[in-house]
Amino acid sequence: MSIEHRDDTGARFGMWLFLYTEVILFSGLFIIYAVTLAKFPQHFSEASNTLNVYIGTINTLILLTSSLTISLAITAIQRDKIKQSITLCLVTIGLAVVFLINKYFEWSAEINHGIYPGSEHLADSAPGFAAFFNLYFFTTGLHGLHILIGIVLIGVIAAMIAKGRITAERSTMLENSALYWHLVDLVWIFVFPLYYLIP
């Protein structure tokens, strides 16, 4: 038997340090948003009204539910319920995929209306209107990329649980992946009201 060197608290804090940089990354976008909103409140309002609040709300609720399932997966593994934990990871992935499918339909509708970064329609519209959609596509695109990374990550974690590499005794990998997933949810908790509700 080999001696194992582990520092679970250190591993978690390392994950938090990474998450701090993620928050700074998205804060930059939120600040640009806030400054532009203060400059063009009317244009932002017109642009925001073209977004579908229902799809936005449903996607928010889907993401909140996926945060619930990944949290439950941690408790499950800590209680040695391996199968349940894997199922909960897979449900989380399923919800994330549904989120992305909704996002795909949303983006398609906008692109079909000629609204996408660099489009002629945006070039001809009011500066605030164009700024709103450029920020919208960049922010939701970056967030969507995070969702995609999360899907891959949680998929790997589910496989590791199945192979017995993550257990009740050593669950830090799952806990850190859940931290990442909650951060993606946390970012959306602000993206949703900023783009769909406030303007």
Next chain:
Amino acid sequence: MEDKHAPVPYRTYFQIWAVLFVLTLVNVAISQIAQYSLKVWAILAIASIQASLILTILMHLKQESKLFRIGILTLIVIVAIFIGLTFSDVHYR
């Protein structure tokens, strides 16, 4: 320092989820009925409550040591300075 957390009961997670769910719907309702100036701050306040619930319960900050809390506090201060300086720059341009 405690290296391992005690498992959080399923029920706690379900309760937090229910609160987050309802607060999201409250935010949507506010956006449909409230006046603009009131709406902005009310919605951001509720989103912040949701964020703090996610941080403390779902992300287990409640069970972590002081170091984690100092970290997040530092982050919030840095972001606040970031926002404050940007707005004062834009305002006095």
